Amino acid sequence: MTPENLPPIALVTGASSGIGYEISKELANKGFNLILVARREERLKELKNYLESEFGAKAYYLKKDLSELNSANELHQEVLSLLDELNYENLDVLVNNAGVGDLCKFEESSIEKLETMINLNILSLSKLSRLFLDSIQKSKDGAIINIASTAAFQALPQMAVYAATKAYVLSFSEAIAEEMKNSKSKVKVICICPGITESEFQVRADMSDLKINKQFVASSEAVAKYTVKSLEKGKTTAVHGIINKIGTLLPRLLPRSAIARMSNSVMNKIT
Numbered sequence: 001m002t003p004e005n006l007p008p009i010a011l012v013t014g015a016s017s018g019i020g021y022e023i024s025k026e027l028a029n030k031g032f033n034l035i036l037v038a039r040r041e042e043r044l045k046e047l048k049n050y051l052e053s054e055f056g057a058k059a060y061y062l063k064k065d066l067s068e069l070n071s072a073n074e075l076h077q078e079v080l081s082l083l084d085e086l087n088y089e090n091l092d093v094l095v096n097n098a099g100v101g102d103l104c105k106f107e108e109s110s111i112e113k114l115e116t117m118i119n120l121n122i123l124s125l126s127k128l129s130r131l132f133l134d135s136i137q138k139s140k141d142g143a144i145i146n147i148a149s150t151a152a153f154q155a156l157p158q159m160a161v162y163a164a165t166k167a168y169v170l171s172f173s174e175a176i177a178e179e180m181k182n183s184k185s186k187v188k189v190i191c192i193c194p195g196i197t198e199s200e201f202q203v204r205a206d207m208s209d210l211k212i213n214k215q216f217v218a219s220s221e222a223v224a225k226y227t228v229k230s231l232e233k234g235k236t237t238a239v240h241g242i243i244n245k246i247g248t249l250l251p252r253l254l255p256r257s258a259i260a261r262m263s264n265s266v267m268n269k270i271t
């Protein structure tokens with residue numbers, strides 16, 4: 001266990017914008033030190049300075065492209081060395097937030113984007129969870145927070161691969177959460193499912209032109225606050241927002257084919 005005088009430390013992937021940026025702020029506000037990961041180094045540096053001046057937290061950043069095949073292993077090694085240097089015996093919280101989407105009919109989709117999505121949203125998230133688990137298990141309040149999506153609950157035409165990657169995140173998180181509840185270490189595994197959220201996600205996923213009523217769009221800040229509250233409450237699966245909660249219940253009540261048809265007509269209306 002880490003010496004008592006050191007605050008808990010969390011690693012946040014995708015900390016350079018949107019939900020990950022805001023989660024880093026929330027955790028710093030709750031007394032965590034932070035390890036910030038993404039590709040845009042300048043953004044991470046700015047966030048580090050902000051967290052240190054605003055919250056008195058210590059923050060460190062590592063530039064990493066998590067869609068590259070060996071990146072999770074590299075990051076694991078780099079973080080273990082950093083923790084060692086800082087006298088931390090373990091990581092306390094891992095936030096697997098980095099993720100990308102792609103709005104596109106499957107027949108028109110690019111193989112490169114498909115690979116990036118699967119490598120980042122599924123492979124890296126799973127590898128980081130496994131690689132850091134041994135370290136997190138040494139924490140007295142260890143947790144893994146995985147950011148899925150309301151897209152995890154049903155097939156989503158025009159975002160088929162993205163929604164499938166998030167269905168994986170949800171299923172994977174719920175399964176390991178149950179394993180952990182029955183293990184000695186009691187690491188909490190939390191799966192956060194935001195609905196549409198204001199961030200850089202829409203631009204990257206070619207979704208900027210979607211006709212979405214603004215009242216259904218959450219802020220990244222609200223999702224981050226909800227994430228940290230869910231961690232404190234020890235929730236396993238947490239869907240953000242009442243409308244989203246109702247929306248994710250529907251697929252349990254209707255035949256799967258009807259749900260896929262409904263998603264398709266919603267997507268046709270908003271694209």
Ligand SMILES: NC(=O)c1ccc[n+]([C@@H]2O[C@H](COP(=O)([O-])OP(=O)(O)OC[C@H]3O[C@@H](n4cnc5c(N)ncnc54)[C@H](OP(=O)(O)O)[C@@H]3O)[C@@H](O)[C@H]2O)c1
Pocket residue numbers: 013014015016017018019020037038039040041043064065066067068097098099100101120147148149150193194195196197198199200201202204220
């Ligand atoms: N916004 C929504 O409507 C929404 C809804 C449900 C779920 N989500 C999920 O929420 C999570 C955060 O997304 P967001 O909305 O905050 O979007 P965002 O503003 O685009 O943030 C995505 C973050 O992931 C990082 N990232 C992207 N590709 C990466 C890569 N190859 N390697 C390392 N880091 C990478 C980005 O940083 P760099 O570009 O600097 O690397 C950025 O920090 C994602 O998992 C997303 O699927 C979003």
